[in-house]
Amino acid sequence: MIKNYDDFNKELNEKIKTDDDFYYELLITVINNPQRYTGIFRVSNAKTKLIQNVTQSREIKFGDFMEDVITWYISEMGYENMNKNISDNLLADQLFKKDKIIYLIEQKIRDDHDSTKKEGQYNNFRKKYLFLKNKYPDYKIEAVMWFIDDGLRKNMKYYTEQAKTNSEADINVYIMYGGELFEKIFGRSDIWKELCGHLAKNKRERSNETLIIPDFDTSNEFLRALIKLKSEKNNLYKKLISSKPEYIQLREELFPTGKNLNLIK
Numbered sequence: 166m167i168k169n170y171d172d173f174n175k176e177l178n179e180k181i182k183t184d185d186d187f188y189y190e191l192l193i194t195v196i197n198n199p200q201r202y203t204g205i206f207r208v209s210n211a212k213t214k215l216i217q218n219v220t221q222s223r224e225i226k227f228g229d230f231m232e233d234v235i236t237w238y239i240s241e242m243g244y245e246n247m248n249k250n251i252s253d254n255l256l257a258d259q260l261f262k263k264d265k266i267i268y269l270i271e272q273k274i275r276d277d278h279d280s281t282k283k284e285g286q287y288n289n290f291r292k293k294y295l296f297l298k299n300k301y302p303d304y305k306i307e308a309v310m311w312f313i314d315d316g317l318r319k320n321m322k323y324y325t326e327q328a329k330t331n332s333e334a335d336i337n338v339y340i341m342y343g344g345e346l347f348e349k350i351f352g353r354s355d356i357w358k359e360l361c362g363h364l365a366k367n368k369r370e371r372s373n374e375t376l377i378i379p380d381f382d383t384s385n386e387f388l389r390a391l392i393k394l395k396s397e398k399n400n401l402y403k404k405l406i407s408s409k410p411e412y413i414q415l416r417e418e419l420f421p422t423g424k425n426l427n428l429i430k
Contacts, residue, residue: 166359167241173234173363174370180230181223188379189390194218195419196394196401199411203418211418215378228274231313232258235272238356244268251300255293267304268350269294275314276321276342283320286310287327298336306336309350315343381419388425395429 195202195215202211209217236259240246244261251257259270271290278286287310294308310324321340328338341349344357379386395402405412406426420426 167238167356168234168359168363170363170366174367176234177227177230177367180233181226183219185386185389185393187222188386189393191215191219191222191378192381192387192390192394193401195415196405199415203411203414211415212378216376219376219378224274231274232272234360235259235270238360239268239351242351242353242356251293251296255289255296257293262304265304267297267301267306269297269306269308270346271308271310273310273312275317276312276319276324277317278320283323287324291327291331294336294338295333298333304335307339307350308336309339309341309346311341311346313343315345318342381425382422383424388428391425391429 195211202214207214236246239259239261244263247257247260247262247267249257249260251260257269258272259268261268271286271293273286290308290310294306297304297308298306310328312318321342324340328340332338339350344354344361347357348354381387391402394405405416416423416426
């Protein structure tokens with residue numbers, strides 16, 4: 166075992182945890198976008214919409230965790246980390262080098278992009294490996310667009326065709342899913358097996374987990390968030406308590422008794 170489960174689990178939980186900073190950011194999101202949570206043309210109430218937002222936020226943070234842990238694994242295999250900031254407007258998910266070869270990995274959780282996004286995804290990937298080849302002409306480039314979840318391959322045909330069409334000298338372009346990255350590029354299927362084992366165990370431990378958002382109106386979590394909001398030098402608190410219709414409706418849904426709002430006045 167390269168990374169023990171306890172360390173893996175601790176790092177994952179730390180990444181997706183909901184703490185005071187998280188609730189403060191959630192409060193800001195609500196204030197900046199009241200129309201997303203209220204209105205007669207939404208069948209879901211504000212609290213239901215908030216659960217959706219929190220779920221999406223956790224999925225994004227899980228993606229960030231996967232980038233961190235994959236970086237760690239590749240580094241442990243003996244590959245040298247390179248600066249992921251390729252240029253001012255190009256950022257690599259994974260970038261390593263070894264034996265005059267640069268490894269660029271465009272890492273995604275799953276291949277479920279719609280047709281309007283897939284072209285942009287590949288074009289951005291191509292810009293990165295062409296830039297690297299221009300910057301490091303003496304290196305061979307191994308460029309991989311890698312989807313971690315091999316259960317979805319919605320655009321595999323498109324990406325594969327693009328990889329073949331846009332081939333360049335001294336650049337190998339691959340489209341890979343699941344364990345293919347570790348098996349074919351690194352020759353370490355054991356690491357993929359370990360990673361999947363840790364994720365499966367974590368999933369089992371979360372099987373009875375229920376996502377609960379503290380009450381905006383009465384909880385200490387959002388009282389602290391409101392206190393911080395009021396102390397900041399911005400207009401967000403003034404917006405929240407304003408007489409604009411969208412904020413009146415927002416307060417009616419999320420602060421029906423006004424308990425926390427009254428406490429900080």
